[in-house]
Amino acid sequence: MTRIAITAGILVLGAGLLWRYPLFHVVPLGQAASQERGETFNAKDRAEEYWRARIIPHLADAHDVATVFASLASDPEQARSRFGRTVGIGQSTFFLLRGEGTIVSFNKNRIGVALSDGTSGPNLLISIGPVFGNAVRDTTGAIAADEFSRSSDFNDLAAELNLLVENRVEQPLAKQAKVGRRVRFVGCIELRDDKAARPLTLIPLEAYVE
Amino acid sequence: MREHLRKLQSVVALVIMATALGFATDKFLTIENGVNVLRQISVNVCLSIGMTMIIVAGGIDLSVGSVLALSGAVAAGLLKTGLALTPLDVALQFTTLGAIVAGIAVGAALGLFNGVAITRFGLPPFVATLGMLSIARGLTMLWTGGHPITTLGSEFGFLGTGAVLGVPMPVWIAGGLTALFELVTRRTRFGRHLYAVGGNERAAALSGLSVNRIKLAVYALGGALAGVAGLLTAARLDSATPNAGFGYELDSIAAVVIGGTSLSGGRGTIIGTVLGCLIIGVLNNGLVLLQVSPFWQQVVKGFVILAAVAIDRASRGED
Numbered sequence: 001m002t003r004i005a006i007t008a009g010i011l012v013l014g015a016g017l018l019w020r021y022p023l024f025h026v027v028p029l030g031q032a033a034s035q036e037r038g039e040t041f042n043a044k045d046r047a048e049e050y051w052r053a054r055i056i057p058h059l060a061d062a063h064d065v066a067t068v069f070a071s072l073a074s075d076p077e078q079a080r081s082r083f084g085r086t087v088g089i090g091q092s093t094f095f096l097l098r099g100e101g102t103i104v105s106f107n108k109n110r111i112g113v114a115l116s117d118g119t120s121g122p123n124l125l126i127s128i129g130p131v132f133g134n135a136v137r138d139t140t141g142a143i144a145a146d147e148f149s150r151s152s153d154f155n156d157l158a159a160e161l162n163l164l165v166e167n168r169v170e171q172p173l174a175k176q177a178k179v180g181r182r183v184r185f186v187g188c189i190e191l192r193d194d195k196a197a198r199p200l201t202l203i204p205l206e207a208y209v210e
Numbered sequence: 211m212r213e214h215l216r217k218l219q220s221v222v223a224l225v226i227m228a229t230a231l232g233f234a235t236d237k238f239l240t241i242e243n244g245v246n247v248l249r250q251i252s253v254n255v256c257l258s259i260g261m262t263m264i265i266v267a268g269g270i271d272l273s274v275g276s277v278l279a280l281s282g283a284v285a286a287g288l289l290k291t292g293l294a295l296t297p298l299d300v301a302l303q304f305t306t307l308g309a310i311v312a313g314i315a316v317g318a319a320l321g322l323f324n325g326v327a328i329t330r331f332g333l334p335p336f337v338a339t340l341g342m343l344s345i346a347r348g349l350t351m352l353w354t355g356g357h358p359i360t361t362l363g364s365e366f367g368f369l370g371t372g373a374v375l376g377v378p379m380p381v382w383i384a385g386g387l388t389a390l391f392e393l394v395t396r397r398t399r400f401g402r403h404l405y406a407v408g409g410n411e412r413a414a415a416l417s418g419l420s421v422n423r424i425k426l427a428v429y430a431l432g433g434a435l436a437g438v439a440g441l442l443t444a445a446r447l448d449s450a451t452p453n454a455g456f457g458y459e460l461d462s463i464a465a466v467v468i469g470g471t472s473l474s475g476g477r478g479t480i481i482g483t484v485l486g487c488l489i490i491g492v493l494n495n496g497l498v499l500l501q502v503s504p505f506w507q508q509v510v511k512g513f514v515i516l517a518a519v520a521i522d523r524a525s526r527g528e529d
Contacts, residue, residue, distance in 0.1 A: 021307050022307075023305060023307060023308030023311055023312075024293075024302040024308045025302070026300050026302060026303075027300065027301050028299065029294060029299045029300055029301050145360065145361050146361035146363070148360075148361070150355070150357040150358070150359065150360070151357065151358050151360045152357045154360075
């Protein structure tokens with residue numbers, strides 16, 4: 001009798017605890033946000049979607065390139081915290097910048113831009129070659145790693161976004177670029193080290209040649 | 211007297227190592243480094259508590275590293291993406307508690323499988339758990355698709371990176387399990403049965419003990435503890451990686467042996483094993499602080515294990 005009472009007590013207590021602290025929730029399959037595992041992740045489609053919805057709308061938030069460069073020259077730490085974005089425990093800081101300048105040099109991978117009139121050499125390089133790294137994906141801060149169940153999906157997205165920038169921004173820019181013409185741009189810079197070689201290289205996210 | 215001295219061997223070895231490292235590097239004897247060592251050994255403590263009970267009962271479990279990986283991966287996967295029950299057109303979205311329970315349950319189930327293979331099919335523990343080592347690793351690869359499952363959320367992450375009263379959660383958990391199983395092995399009937407089965411299985415059976423049931427229970431417990439270790443590993447890294455726990459079974463067995471547990475069963479303590487974990491942890495930490503090459507670290511660790519077993523056997527007067 002005692003044993004039955006103890007067993008019943010434990011069962012009731014267990015049921016109460018499970019009711020208060022459930023182990024899982026049952027949801028309709030279609031509604032479940034948890035179905036990511038079951039879907040085939042299509043990095044190309046996702047890159048297209050995120051480019052339109054998560055990157056382009058944020059270009060308006062870009063900081064003026066001259067202001068950021070001046071701040072980097074005088075106080076890099078403050079410039080990083082004020083204008084940049086650091087992801088996780090990485091050493092890199094991403095800057096979203098806008099500005100304009102005159103094209104002063106040109107090769108198959110880089111366009112040299114003089115930001116201020118009267119400067120003879122380039123003080124910014126704009127990439128028109130292969131894009132590597134995570135700057136395109138991570139600079140705006142609108143794409144979070146925890147949206148992805150697998151880190152490989154997150155990495156694939158970065159690669160697809162880089163490809164999209166190469167095809168959609170860099171190639172038209174490379175066709176129009178000529179020494180002496182003015183260029184307006186919004187783009188991202190990844191700064192790993194304050195002593196990184198200058199001029200810095202910007203990955204264009206939007207660019208117009210006049 | 212001799213028994214007391216033998217029990218103190220591990221403590222003496224630990225004190226000598228700590229003193230020597232304290233002189234060799236000023237970074238060793240700091241509170242921060244002490245907490246760091248405790249945090250680092252937490253996973254091995256969880257594995258080794260189970261391993262101690264299994265070895266005391268006359269068995270061995272080579273699969274704990276793989277069970278750790280699968281338990282962590284299942285918990286992470288359920289937490290992150292849930293479980294689709296397609297025929298019922300529903301999905302189960304797991305809470306953090308649910309994922310934790312599932313991870314431990316997976317470990318216990320795999321441990322139970324080991325126990326069944328050993329008791330019902332008569333496989334030697336070495337062979338049965340070697341098979342499970344491969345099975346669990348393969349299942350981990352299948353479950354994860356070979357990719358890490360990352361960003362598991364702050365609630366789950368608290369298990370691995372949180373702290374209470376300045377003490378990291380993994381240390382609390384390992385400490386709690388140590389106290390619990392020290393009590394279980396010393397003060398309960400189950401504990402006494404473990405030693406009886408490991409000391410002389412035939413005599414234990416003849417005196418009416420259900421040897422197979424005890425073995426099933428101890429392997430299931432070992433698996434469940436490997437599951438806890440898997441949860442701690444995943445929570446600490448915020449990622450369940452398919453190759454997690456690779457080779458951990460060796461560290462675990464080393465800690466058990468250094469802690470004075472007899473590989474032939476029937477003798478050993480949880481506290482001794484925790485001291486073994488501490489010795490390995492301090493050794494690893496010291497070698498890193500002294501900037502010894504990782505290749506040499508393996509060599510040194512191997513010699514320390516050999517020396518510990520040789521000294522232990524000599525002090526017992528065994529052949």
